[in-house]
Amino acid sequence: MHGMIRTAGRAGRALAIPALLLTLLVPGAADARLSVSNNYRLQDPAGPGRGKDAVSMAVDPANPKHIVEVNADWDTGVCEHHVSFDGGRHWKGADAFVAPEEFGVRSCSVGPHLAEHMQSGGIAFGSGQNVYATIASPKPKLPEGAEEGKSLMVSVSRDGGRTFGPLQVVARGGDSDDTGTYVLPTINVDRARPGGPSQDRVYVAAAFSKKVNGVSAEDVVVAASNDAGATFGPPIAADAAGANSLEESQPVVARDGTVYITWRERGKPINGKPNPQGFVVVGKSADQGKTWTQVKAAPVTGYTYNGPPSPPFSPGQIFTASTFPRMAIDPRNDTLYVVFGQGPLVLGGRSAGRAKAHASDHFINPDQDVYFMRSTDGAATWTTPRRLNSTPVNKTEITQTRHPWVSVAPNGRVDIAWQDRRHWYRGCTNTHAACQETRLGDTYYIYSKDGEKFSRNFRLTDRSIGLDVGFDYRFGTGWAYGPVVVPTGDNSLLVSWMDSRRGNLENDTQDIYMARVGLAAKGPLPVRRVHGASGAPAFSVALSRLAYPGGPEAVLNSTFVTRPWTRLVIVNKDDVPGALAGGVLARANIGTVLAAPAGGLTAAQKAEAARMEPVGAYIVGDESKLSPQVVSDLAAVGVPTDQIVRLSGTDEADTARLIAASADRRTQAQKDAGVPAFNAAIIVNPQSADAVTASVLAANRRLPVLFVDRDSVPAATAQALKDLAISSTVVVGNSSVIGDGVVSQMPSPLREGGKDASNTSRFFMTAEQVVRGVPDNIMYVTNGRSPMQAALLGAAVGRIGGLQLVSRHGIAGARLAVRRSVTLRSSVTRLVSFVK
Secondary structure (H helix, E strand, O other): OOOOEOOOOOOOOOOOOOHHHHHHOOOOOOOOOOEEOOOEEOOOOOOOOOEEEEEEEEEEOOEEEEEEEEEEEOOOOEEEEEEEOOOOOOOEEEEEOOOOHHHOOOOOOOOOOOOOOOOOOOEEEOOOOOEEEEEEEOOOOOOOOOOOOOEEEEEEEOOOOOOOOOOEEEEOOOOOHHHOEEEEEEEEEEOOOOOOOOOOEEEEEEEEEEEEOOEEEEEEEEEEEOOOOOOOOOOEEOOOOOOOEEOOOOOEEOOOOOEEEEEEEEOOOEOOEOOOEEEEEEEEEOOOOOOOEEEEEEEEEOEEOOOOOOOOOOOOOEEOOOOOOEEEEOOOOOOEEEEEEEOOOOOOOOOOOOOOOOOOEOOEOOOOEEEEEEEOOOOOOOOOOEEOOOOOOOOOOOOOEEEEEEEEOOOOOEEEEEEEOOOOOOOOOOOOOOOOOOOEEEEEEEEEOOOOOEOOOEEOOOOOEEOOOOOOOOOOEOOOEOOEEEEEEOOEEEEEEEEOOOOOOOOOOEEEEEEEEEOOOOOOOOEEEOOOOOOHHHHHHHHHHHHOOOOOOEEEEEOOEEEEOOEEEEEEOOOHHHHHHHHHHHHHOOOOEEEEOOOOOOHHHHHHHHHHOOOEEEEEOOOOOOOHHHHHHHHHOOOOHHHEEEEOOOOHHHHHHHHHHHOOOOOHHHHHOOOOOOOOEEEEOOOOOOHHHHHHHHHHHOOOEEEOOOOOOOHHHHHHHHHOOOOOEEEEOOOOOOOHHHHOOOOOEEEEEOOOHHHHHHHHHHHHHHOOOOOOOEEEEEOOOOHHHHHHHHHHHHHHOOEEEEOOOHHHHHHHHHHHOHHHHHHOOEEEEOOO
16 A cells, blocks of 8 residues: 555545555546746846736747747837747847837837737748737827827838837727727738748738727728738728627638638627627638638637626626637648637536636636637638636636637647636635735646647646736736747747746736746756755745745735735744744745744844835744744834734644634634635644645645644644634544544544655645645655755745655655656656755
8 A cells, every 4th residue: 555544534434545546546647748947037137127018929930949029018118029049048139119200219108908009929930031020009198198099010020030120000090099999919921932922921910999989899800911011901800790809819821821810709789788698700811811701610608797796896797808719720731729718617518516706807707718629621610619727626716717829830739828827725706806815827738749639737837926916907917918839849849928926016027937848858857956045044034035036925905906915924943833834824924934043033034024025924932932032123124013923822732723713814704604714724743754744735725734642632723623613634644643543533534644754745745735736847855854944845835836745865756756656757847956
């Protein structure tokens, strides 16, 4: 049985499962391992206050190492371009597009809503060194304060994206948005070639809207150039008259020159009110964009808000957007692929028992999924849409995905990436209202070698992104834009996305981040070694900086506003039980644990506390463990003294009870109704080496850590289980650590224990961390010689997202654990070592 004991349910009901069998029960276990680079910034600019957004990339069909990128910078008000000649490792540029003189010096001035004037798929390679880019932007504000409608513009590079010519107006917006505006333009090219066009034929698409007799009319339009972007014809509607269409994809071109594009069509209004029903429609033109036919490829449904009547919503309000279909074409055989976002229970294949949210994440369905379909007959027929994102383990109100992107490699491999919120623990139902949990997002990826069989879902981000910092609630990120993918070879690709990890609640800094991905990973797992931290005080500071590189994060307060939230947890540098239990409280308050000497914070800890700008702090233990000087040190760096709370019980178990109670966020009505405060509780013997193996799971999943002895349950722990209405427990350690009599007193116990702490950690990682939804692409490794080190990992790695392994053999043991597990063999792409 590999030294593992699992006890499910009440005492006396046992179930033993070999660890290797458990790995086989996890979907996707047979997939090959990816190689994924460290996430890295497009460039490394100095200073705070960056506002990078709306990334797009294009790869040279003749040289996959040659990539051109465009993005907006809302802080400087420009759209800029970069070029790489080594597959995206290094970039040159950051040059701004030059707008026509009448548009002023800022080619991407921030608009009034969602920054939708920029682009989405706005860069494409032509033949030779021709590269084409598109944006949409309004003229500056007129004297009376109004802006003109957004104009559609194109810029051309003749030197492979090193430089671009001035933006030229392809289609001019009206005197205002009401009289005509172009948003979210996309671009693609039918390249000059033997048997094809003699010059690049360039297609620019956009959603165009105006009001007719006070009613909005929306079309998807396409403008074509037959002379490599020198001139463009007028924009022509690709949709049917009166269809109310929006969210168009990048055009794609078949080998015979046929052009395809897809969009979302709104349903016809009912009694003057929006109709949530609509279609993903595919348009087709066989005459270079002059005329178009349409096929309704799939029905889609918007979202009807049925939450409380609080601004900006009222019950029955309907949102019909956020499908954002994207299209790609196989260059070998013209197979078409479409991905789009859609809520549940519309297209089949969905469990009727899945929880439904009762409030809206603005106009994106709270339970939105990634759907995929294909056509092999020139868009005449389409496969039934299938859901690609796997069901999150954690049943939260919002398990939302956003903005899937699809591309096809020269060998036909289909790559799809999207923003995924499966690791947003206990997500709030309405993200335009106050929330006590920071919103988290990740970039996820899936691939298919044949367009039929798909891999498992892979997390590409090496830390979850805090979406309450950055531009998600300011202008565009996540609402109008998502990650993009370009193939860089038969077994490699480059993925890019918007990421606010270096931002904080004050500067909202956001960058473009990237990862290089390989599908034929060989050799040992790469290791990132973290050094330089000697002793618990210094190590806790290093972890705090690792978890929050940009400083303090925040939580949502109301529409477009965040509020400070960070609270630190201070424990004695030798108090392993306090660090283990306190990590859950720190993570719940978007903060970290600092392990301090009894006499006060170190200089480095004072500096770190000041950097995190906490609104409060918890001090774990009595004054013999942490003296009043700790309170003075916190106050000296700006922490309000009335927000510094000391948690000190009569013993370790009682202190753990107080810590758990401090993380209880139930209302009084919920308490009275017996609603559990947490999904489960972690039960450990704090004197055992096994205890610290649970630190990351506990912090990441917000499961309180409660203490027992070998043969007894302290009164404080029994009281905590009752007060918190705990209905399920995970007991860590075998019977020599926690006796069967103790286990029998636990609510619905599940024991995880090996012959020693190293074995317990290995089994615990597969059976609990993976199964409970902890991100499984990064593994953080310690050797167990410092229990404090392993305990302190909880709050930090709980925020970052990753697995924890305590192995007496360090990295060698981690690699062995991965090899022995089919699940981990396909999911883990990197090890992070804290072993000296």
